[in-house]
Amino acid sequence: MLNPFKSVHNFIKKHSFVKVIALVLAVVLLCFGVSHITAWRIERSQRFQNLLEREQALEELQLLHEEAMQTLQDEIAELQASLQTATGTQEELLTQIAKLEEELETLRNRPPILPPAANSTTGGRVYLSFDDGPSANTPKILEILARYGVRATFFVINTPDFHYVRQIVDGGHVVALHSYSHNFSEIYANEEAFWADIERLNTKIYAYTGQRSNLLRFAGGSSNQVSIRYNRGIMTRLVAQVPERGKVFFDWNIDSNDANSRYGNPTPPGVIFESVRNQSARLTNAHIVMHDGRRQTTTVEALPAIIEHFLSRDFTFHVKTADTPPIHQRVAN
Ligand SMILES: [Zn+2]
Secondary structure: OOOHHHHHHHHHHHOOHHHHHHHHHHHHHHHHHHHHHHHHHHHHHHHHHHHHHHHHHHHHHHHHHHHHHHHHHHHHHHHHHHHHHHHHHHHHHHHHHHHHHHHHHHHHHOOOOOOOOOOOOOOOEEEEEEEOOOOOHHHHHHHHHHHHOOOOEEEEEOOOOOOHHHHHHHOOOEEEEEEOOOOHHHHOOOHHHHHHHHHHHHHHHHHHHOOOOOEEOOOOOOOOOOHHHOOOOHHHHHHHHOOOOOOEEOOOOEEOOOOOHHHOOOOOHHHHHHHHHHHHOOOOEEEEEEEOOOOOHHHHHHHHHHHHHHHHOOOEEOOOOOOOOOOOOOOOO
């Protein structure tokens, strides 16, 4: 039987002590090295595992992030869409408010409809007439006339808005002669100049409407006292020439004062209404002069109350024709 101690003893005896020590050391170093390498390999595999796990977790996070981004983008798009709708609605509301405010302002400016003056006539005829247009006020006047279903006569001049004569005719109203230039120093210089101005206007009316007019209102009226500055007696001679020229002329018996600078510029709508109401109290044939020039903006505001006033007195509305009994003022030149 082999004794291990004896064998070791023999081995030591056989080899030198240093050699044994070296051998032992070598064995110890070998063991240490093997264990170290094993530990390193285990650690490395663990780190690799960890890395894999982290990568997987990152991928998951990335997916979650993308999903969240998509949801946010969808929400932003939705919000933008609703914001756009809200902006549209807001703009519509603002436009509506502006329109209502404008209507309110018009109503505020409208003169009150007062009862007819005491002993005022009922059941007469009223002739609305507008001089010195057309202008931007003309379509507004036409709209009011259409609303009440009444007609009027427009004594026109040459203006940049002349094309409205077509709309006047289309509305069933009458386009009549006033003056081409409305320049007193030119037209009242002599009779030839006056009739040349009128024929020039009639040609233009014909070009726009296909109709000529034989109805005339003198610039300033037949009783104007301005023409005397340019030619003494010209009104008397012109009035006498009217039938020779195949025309009839009209003045008025009610001045709305809408072009009278004494009352302001423009005349307040209440003054226009009061002028018409007071001057018409005893009349059964009311020939009113108003203006649809560029500056007479308040005539538009006063017009509904004027129309309602005559409707309340059972007046009927008429346009002028060659057969209308003319109203003539006293010629003063
Ligand atoms: Zn005029």
